[in-house]
Amino acid sequence: MTENGLKILVVDDESIVIRSCEIVLKGAGYHMEGALGGREAILKMEKERYDLVFTDLKMPEVDGITLIRWLRNSRPDTGIVILTGYPSQDTIKEALGLGIIDYVPKPFTPAVLLDVTRRAVQWLETRKPGAFAISAEMSSPAEPVRDDFPPAMAAELDKVIAHYKHIPGSLIPVLQRAQEMIGWLPVAALKRVSKGMNIPAAEVHSVVSFYSFFTMKPRGDHNIRVCLGTACYVKRAEEILRNLKEGLGIGVGEVTPDRKFSLEEVRCLGACGLAPVVVVDHDTFGGIDPKNSMEIVEKYR
Numbered sequence: 543m544t545e546n547g548l549k550i551l552v553v554d555d556e557s558i559v560i561r562s563c564e565i566v567l568k569g570a571g572y573h574m575e576g577a578l579g580g581r582e583a584i585l586k587m588e589k590e591r592y593d594l595v596f597t598d599l600k601m602p603e604v605d606g607i608t609l610i611r612w613l614r615n616s617r618p619d620t621g622i623v624i625l626t627g628y629p630s631q632d633t634i635k636e637a638l639g640l641g642i643i644d645y646v647p648k649p650f651t652p653a654v655l656l657d658v659t660r661r662a663v664q665w666l667e668t669r670k671p672g673a674f675a676i677s678a679e680m681s682s683p684a685e686p687v688r689d690d691f692p693p694a695m696a697a698e699l700d701k702v703i704a705h706y707k708h709i710p711g712s713l714i715p716v717l718q719r720a721q722e723m724i725g726w727l728p729v730a731a732l733k734r735v736s737k738g739m740n741i742p743a744a745e746v747h748s749v750v751s752f753y754s755f756f757t758m759k760p761r762g763d764h765n766i767r768v769c770l771g772t773a774c775y776v777k778r779a780e781e782i783l784r785n786l787k788e789g790l791g792i793g794v795g796e797v798t799p800d801r802k803f804s805l806e807e808v809r810c811l812g813a814c815g816l817a818p819v820v821v822v823d824h825d826t827f828g829g830i831d832p833k834n835s836m837e838i839v840e841k842y843r
């Protein structure tokens with residue numbers, strides 16, 4: 543499958559979104575068409591084959607979830623990406639349960655749309671058996687269980703694996719549970735999941751590296767996420783990030799030596815009206831003055 547041979551359908555009830563996707567995707571050489579809603583999309587797909595469908599969720603008549611269900615039944619080989627403004631965790635979980643590849647948060651930048659599209663194309667290609675690339679990290683022999691993955695957690699993870707191992711399509715919930723327990727996904731945990739669920743290590747690794755909500759990097763007791771999405775960026779989010787890096791003495795993706803804080807940058811937290819936004823654990827801070835960035839963090843010391 544080549545990028546040029548790939549056919550993409552963008553489904554959204556806002557023509558401006560379709561137009562924006564057209565400018566970006568067609569500009570990058572993709573074959574893309576648009577449909578103004580789920581109903582129009584189904585009519586188009588009854589006549590033509592599309593490899594990848596980007597769909598909004600909230601649409602009149604036939605909404606995104608209904609469209610995804612239809613695709614799963616009638617066009618099971620089609621890759622699906624959701625394109626949505628404020629996805630709740632439940633909506634994302636429901637969509638993941640229906641087998642979506644990823645989601646693009648609105649508003650999106652051309653770079654984000656192209657990045658997700660490229661990864662979706664890779665995903666479609668890797669669906670072919672034997673096409674998963676085994677990373678050197680995963681294939682290294684005898685990886686010990688690390689201190690940050692203690693035996694008690696391993697036993698707990700084994701229980702989760704035992705519960706899910708015969709349920710088809712349950713790799714993502716198992717990985718989610720593992721990340722909730724450990725805080726991140728060390729290689730040892732991935733190997734344990736791979737072995738316990740009898741899923742090739744490369745496939746487990748591929749899923750973890752594909753979904754942005756999984757992390758293979760350790761997090762501190764408090765995880766700080768700085769939004770660099772468009773709305774936050776224009777309100778000096780970069781300055782906030784710079785001040786946090788300086789104040790904590792770490793870079794993005796790193797943890798402070800006392801393991802208290804970790805720092806991440808994200809593309810949109812779905813709270814653009816509060817821009818610029820920083821989230822510490824589950825607490826959202828909006829309208830931040832960059833010079834007060836460290837004051838937020840100090841509360842968690």
Ligand code: FES
Nearest residue numbers: 769771774811813
């Ligand atoms: S751009 Fe949406 S929350 Fe920052």
